[in-house]
Amino acid sequence: MLVSDCTLLQENIVHTPHIELCKGSRKVVLMGVSHVGSPAFYDSITRQLDEYERNGYLVLYESVDGHLGLDLPASLPLVPLLKEKWKALDMALEPFGLAFQQARIYPAPSWILADLTTEEWKRLTPGLRSLDETVLHDWDGMIQKVSRLVEAIFTTFGNSDNEIRELFIIRDYRNQVAVQYILKYAAHSNIVTYWGASHIPGIRNLLVEQGYEVVNTSWQPCFALN
Numbered sequence: 258m259l260v261s262d263c264t265l266l267q268e269n270i271v272h273t274p275h276i277e278l279c280k281g282s283r284k285v286v287l288m289g290v291s292h293v294g295s296p297a298f299y300d301s302i303t304r305q306l307d308e309y310e311r312n313g314y315l316v317l318y319e320s321v322d323g324h325l326g327l328d329l330p331a332s333l334p335l336v337p338l339l340k341e342k343w344k345a346l347d348m349a350l351e352p353f354g355l356a357f358q359q360a361r362i363y364p365a366p367s368w369i370l371a372d373l374t375t376e377e378w379k380r381l382t383p384g385l386r387s388l389d390e391t392v393l394h395d396w397d398g399m400i401q402k403v404s405r406l407v408e409a410i411f412t413t414f415g416n417s418d419n420e421i422r423e424l425f426i427i428r429d430y431r432n433q434v435a436v437q438y439i440l441k442y443a444a445h446s447n448i449v450t451y452w453g454a455s456h457i458p459g460i461r462n463l464l465v466e467q468g469y470e471v472v473n474t475s476w477q478p479c480f481a482l483n
Contacts, residue, residue: 262458263454263455263456263457263458266482267476269481269482270478270479270480270481270482271291271478271479271481271482272476272477272478272479273288273289273290273291273294273454273457273476273477273479274287274289274454274457274458274475274476274477275288275289275474275475275476276457276461276471276473276474277471277472277473277474278461278465278469278470278472279470279472280443280468280470283447284314284448285439285443285447285448285449285464285469286309286447286448286449286450287450287451287457287460287461288302288306288449288450288451288452288477289451289452289453289454289456289477290302290358290362290451290452290453290454291358291453291454291479291480292357292358292359292453293350293356293357293358293480294355294356294358294479294480295354295355295356295478295479295480295481296355296356296361297478298356298479298480299356299358300361301477302362302451302477303362305449306362309449310365310367310449313446314446314447314448314449315442315446315447315448315449316364316365316367316368316369316449316450316451317368317369317370317371317435317438317439317448317449317450318364318368318370318371318372318450318452319371319372319431319435319450319451319452319453319456320364320370320372340360340363343357343360344360346359346360347360347361354480354481355480362451369438371434371435371439371450372434372435372438373431373434381430428455428456428459429459431456432456432459432460432463433463435450435452435456435460436463436464436467439460439464440467
């Protein structure tokens with residue numbers, strides 16, 4: 258059963274999209290991820306990204322807060338604290354058989370950040386905290402966000418977009434940013450990029466408008482609805 262164009266529910270397992278496109282000899286792979294998924298899901302994503310990179314693909318990834326250290330060198334000491342807090346969230350999800358993306362997929366130095374800068378985020382979403390800002394300055398608020406997400410997963414998955422809408426801020430605009438980066442680097446290399454599953458259809462459609470053709474769509478198991 259296709260819950261949406263970014264999510265497949267099959268045999269009680271939620272899947273995210275994996276889309277391959279090409280334009281002439283150039284290839285682009287879009288991998289849909291989720292802030293919460295099974296440990297096996299993140300292990301699989303990591304293995305696939307490593308394999309693509311070994312085969313010469315350039316890895317692009319989303320993360321508004323990933324720019325934090327690039328824009329504000331003084332913020333670099335916050336990175337270990339962020340890792341510690343993401344790990345704490347990951348451990349809190351463990352009893353549910355789930356894991357947290359930021360604690361499981363950490364960008365390699367060779368990967369390219371392809372998202373809004375921190376300053377762009379603040380300008381476009383005044384007063385709205387990103388995930389890293391929330392986890393640093395409002396731990397209780399972050400726990401509430403994750404709790405609502407887990408509740409949505411296990412009770413009303415079909416309506417979960419309403420429960421976690423704040424986690425997919427300015428989706429369409431960020432899709433355009435992602436495609437700008439993809440087109441820039443695809444001039445010289447095959448590309449694999451991972452974004453939240455809700456972004457993937459929009460990024461795909463924008464690439465098709467640029468002359469790319471979808472050559473394969475598959476679905477990756479993300480977590481089970483037990």
